[in-house]
Amino acid sequence: MPRSKSQDKMSLISVHVPKxxxxxxxxxxxxxxxxxxxxxxxxxxxxxxxxEVFKARAPREEEKEEELQIPFIKGR
Known part of the structure; x- marks a missing residue:
């Protein structure tokens, strides 16, 4: 099955979490x-x-959230 473009940009990680x-x-x-x-x-x-990254960094006024390359969910 072919992978979508968004899947090609992601990495698979494994984590252990409590049940x-x-x-x-x-x-x-x-x-x-x-x-x-x-x-x-x-x-x-x-x-x-x-x-931890954006807020703690106290960005300069000209810095924008997009420059961090962290995709944000609106409304969260």
């Missing part, structure tokens, strides 16, 4: 908050990077 955390993640997917586990984890990672 309870995985159950809660699956509940978010079941409720339709996220379409799948990967999207939920990407959203959490974006939030973390935004908090």
């Amino acid at each position: 309870k955390m995985l159950e809660e993640l699956d509940e978010l997917v079941r409720r339709g908050i996220f379409p799948n586990r990967s999207e939920a984890i990407r959203a959490a990672l974006r939030d973390l990077l935004y908090k």
Whole structure:
């Protein structure tokens, strides 16, 4: 099956998470908050990077979020 362009730009990683955390993640997917586990984890990672990289960096006025190359979810 051919890969999409967005899949070609992504890397696969493996993480170990506690069973309870995985159950809660699956509940978010079941409720339709996220379409799948990967999207939920990407959203959490974006939030973390935004908090730890963008906010902590105290960007100069001319710096824009796009320059960080971190895709942000609007409304989160």
